[in-house]
Amino acid sequence: RKEVEQDPGPFNVPEGATVAFNCTYSNSASQSFFWYRQDCRKEPKLLMSVYSSGNEDGRFTAQLNRASQYISLLIRDSKLSDSATYLCVVNHKYDYKLSFGAGTTVTVRA
Amino acid sequence: EAGVTQFPSHSVIEKGQTVTLRCDPISGHDNLYWYRRVMGKEIKFLLHFVKESKQDESGMPNNRFLAERTGGTYSTLKVQPAELEDSGVYFCASSRRDSQTQYFGPGTRLLVL
Numbered sequence: 001r002k003e004v005e006q007d008p009g010p011f012n013v014p015e016g017a018t019v020a021f022n023c024t025y026s027n028s029a030s031q032s033f034f035w036y037r038q039d040c041r042k043e044p045k046l047l048m049s050v051y052s053s054g055n056e057d058g059r060f061t062a063q064l065n066r067a068s069q070y071i072s073l074l075i076r077d078s079k080l081s082d083s084a085t086y087l088c089v090v091n092h093k094y095d096y097k098l099s100f101g102a103g104t105t106v107t108v109r110a
Numbered sequence: 111e112a113g114v115t116q117f118p119s120h121s122v123i124e125k126g127q128t129v130t131l132r133c134d135p136i137s138g139h140d141n142l143y144w145y146r147r148v149m150g151k152e153i154k155f156l157l158h159f160v161k162e163s164k165q166d167e168s169g170m171p172n173n174r175f176l177a178e179r180t181g182g183t184y185s186t187l188k189v190q191p192a193e194l195e196d197s198g199v200y201f202c203a204s205s206r207r208d209s210q211t212q213y214f215g216p217g218t219r220l221l222v223l
Contacts, residue, residue, distance in 0.1 A: 002152070004152070032210045042216065043201060043214040043215060043216050043217055044153070044201070044214050045214070046211060046212075046213070049210075049211070087153070091210060095158070095165075095166055096141060096143070096158055096165075096166075096205070096210070096212075097143065097155040097158055097166060097168075097169070098143075098145075098153075098155060098203075098212060099155070100145075100152045100153040100154070101152060102151070102152040103152070
């Protein structure tokens with residue numbers, strides 16, 4: 001079983017729409033949670049950390065459900081520039097290595 | 111602040127040859143990581159340096175891979191001899207001491223023919 005599972009999509013949405021997707025993680029010792037964004041043939045870039053209480057950064061809202069071991073990301077008022085692959089990433093309590101999901105592809109169309 | 115840099119950006123070699131990848135972390139970052147993404151798979155951890163010391167090399171696939179970080183600055187990852195299955199994108203990342211936030215370099219795309 002993969003440590004981090006994501007719906008690969010693709011999610012194809014019009015500009016201005018809301019899109020949401022989530023991921024699940026298998027290791028209950030996971031401590032820190034992140035969403036990274038990766039554009040085609042580029043490096044992953046940190047979009048936001050995910051906190052237990054949920055957090056928002058502009059049009060992006062992340063939620064964490066520790067009991068069910070899933071993390072979600074919601075994008076409001078989608079822009080063309082939001083088109084990317086979104087990587088769900090976790091790490092463990094006792095080490096720094098990151099475990100990645102395979103990514104969810106989002107395409108925002110005009 | 112300059113980001114993580116990697117060299118080369120691309121490398122095409124034949125099976126059996128040796129390739130050395132280089133990573134320069136963000137200045138002042140004690141933690142340096144190597145990750146790899148092979149075709150169709152997720153990014154996977156290879157190893158973690160804290161300064162010049164290997165903290166965790168549990169992700170290294172086999173003894174054909176050798177990573178070094180002499181002096182605790184830049185790091186190299188050598189593959190010798192390269193095999194077809196080593197093809198992929200090798201990412202380096204760095205972070206400050208005690209920080210969970212890792213910054214990634216642009217990656218080296220390795221193709222073994």
